[in-house]
Amino acid sequence: EPEVTQTPSHQVTQMGQEVILRCVPISNHLYFYWYRQILGQKVEFLVSFYNNEISEKSEIFDDQFSVERPDGSNFTLKIRSTKLEDSAMYFCASRKLAGASTDTQYFGPGTRLTVL
Amino acid sequence: TQLLEQSPQFLSIQEGENLTVYCNSSSVFSSLQWYRQEPGEGPVLLVTVVTGGEVKKLKRLTFQFGDARKDSSLHITAAQPGDTGLYLCAGARGSWGKLQFGAGTQVVVTP
Numbered sequence A: 001e002p003e004v005t006q007t008p009s010h011q012v013t014q015m016g017q018e019v020i021l022r023c024v025p026i027s028n029h030l031y032f033y034w035y036r037q038i039l040g041q042k043v044e045f046l047v048s049f050y051n052n053e054i055s056e057k058s059e060i061f062d063d064q065f066s067v068e069r070p071d072g073s074n075f076t077l078k079i080r081s082t083k084l085e086d087s088a089m090y091f092c093a094s095r096k097l098a099g100a101s102t103d104t105q106y107f108g109p110g111t112r113l114t115v116l
Numbered sequence B: 001t002q003l004l005e006q007s008p009q010f011l012s013i014q015e016g017e018n019l020t021v022y023c024n025s026s027s028v029f030s031s032l033q034w035y036r037q038e039p040g041e042g043p044v045l046l047v048t049v050v051t052g053g054e055v056k057k058l059k060r061l062t063f064q065f066g067d068a069r070k071d072s073s074l075h076i077t078a079a080q081p082g083d084t085g086l087y088l089c090a091g092a093r094g095s096w097g098k099l100q101f102g103a104g105t106q107v108v109v110t111p
Helices: none
Strands: A005-007 A010-013 A019-024 A031-037 A043-050 A053-057 A065-068 A075-079 A088-095 A111-115 B004-007 B010-014 B019-025 B031-037 B044-049 B055-058 B061-065 B071-076 B085-093 B098-101 B105-110
Touching: A005 A088, A010 A019, A019 A031, A019 A088, A019 A111, A031 B098, A043 A065, A043 A075, A043 B098, A075 A088, B004 B085, B010 B019, B019 B085, B019 B105, B031 B071, B044 B055, B044 B061, B071 B085
Parallel strands: A010 A111, B010 B105
Antiparallel strands: A005 A019, A019 A075, A031 A043, A031 A088, A043 A053, A065 A075, A088 A111, B004 B019, B019 B071, B031 B044, B031 B085, B055 B061, B061 B071, B085 B098, B085 B105
């Protein structure tokens, strides 16, 4: 069964460094998302992406964050200058089509980002 | 920000017992998804409910979407230790379908 994959599984970085988290969504899906989950807290929406542009973003997704679909398969989240509070699990998700009946989002296994 | 409240936060039961987890909001959702999440892993989809009043069954798990599409429940019949895990509900809203998650219900089933 097709699944969303994410790399790396764990990324450790120094505060102020740039990180790129990578995702390969399910191949015939058109909508892509990033969520994050700080330890012990709820899963939070960051951004949605469709047709090569951001369709919606949350307050968390400030100028330090960017997303890109550099080719036909990868979807990346970049954090330009990491802060301690960026430490979290980051989940990529994808969805096939529009419409309530196809709202289902499938999640990747996550990347644990640790900022020191 | 509209909240999606899950209750209870924690549920510990014996094998063979039944349990129900609730997910409530003041907002209407276009659909509601239930996931199960293991520690350090991503949410794994259990079911999506779309129509008000809809009931879906997945083996011993029964999911219901409220008539007004604001609430949902997950009922597990004859729970087994393998049902132990964190159950999350997530409501989809808006044109782009972003998900709003509940805080989760940790279920522990002891033999």
